[in-house]
């Protein structure tokens with residue numbers, strides 16, 4: 401008991417955690433005296449061991465408890481001391497937290513999706529890696545057809561598998577029609593890739609937004625109404641657009657839509673009335689236009705160049721700025 405009292409005093413006199421740990425090791429470390437006494441218990445004669453063991457256990461428990469208590473007190477003291485050394489200057493100017501924001505093309509895509517949603521279009525998606533069938537054949541562009549040159553293609557290895565990075569979002573038309581029945585209206589935004597020289601209005605990757613509306617008695621007039629509404633809602637003013645006759649194998653008739661800018665007309669999208677061969681490729685019965693079309697399906701489709709729309713909306717004169725990763729450019733949005 402005398403020992404216990406002495407050791408406890410020693411523990412209570414420890415002025416910091418470091419000193420306390422030194423005392424703890426003195427008794428409980430590998431070579432500590434209490435550890436040693438406990439270890440040697442086994443070497444004592446039975447009678448002697450019976451006498452000493454209970455006292456030693458009491459000593460061990462009491463000292464451990466005393467160390468624990470002192471450690472708690474010292475830790476609380478040290479925490480207080482640390483806090484009193486800290487202070488806050490409430491008059492100092494705050495540190496500004498810099499917040500990021502969406503890329504201008506993502507913002508534009510969200511806006512465009514919103515406009516088409518308000519016109520009753522559902523947003524769908526398709527894969528960026530496509531098969532030759534969806535990117536070309538099902539769209540009435542057979543092998544060796546000169547129209548394949550319009551979509552300079554990145555083919556994936558091994559070439560025998562005929563996989564490619566989609567050159568336009570039009571394959572989503574086929575994927576959707578294969579699993580859905582008309583009437584419907586959809587848009588499919590996404591990234592496309594072309595193996596072509598880049599300049600201020602062309603890049604090797606860019607964003608398109610496919611649109612497709614299929615129903616009975618759909619005409620170019622419906623397309624014009626939708627597209628006029630789209631431009632008005634997006635630019636929040638009347639903008640000048642024009643339809644130019646053009647050729648895409650998956651539409652008949654086909655056209656391109658240009659928008660007037662300060663520097664002249666800029667091509668924004670391709671479009672047209674879905675070709676009967678495309679409807680046949682997905683198992684739809686196409687309308688016979690010669691017989692007024694009442695029995696079959698008709699539809700219009702379009703593919704908007706989203707980067708070009710963004711260039712017009714945000715007054716950007718070089719498409720490559722979108723992909724340069726220059727923070728000085730991105731910060732302006």
Ligand code: YSA
Nearest residue numbers: 568602603606667668669670671672701702703705708
């Ligand atoms: C046509 C008829 C339909 O029924 C449906 C869709 C289409 C569009 C067709 N799939 C297509 O890709 N046409 S396109 O080659 O003329 O591209 C469409 C739009 O993408 C262009 O009007 C232009 O705005 C944009 N574009 C084309 N090449 C580009 C580009 N934008 C940036 N960089 C390029 N290299």
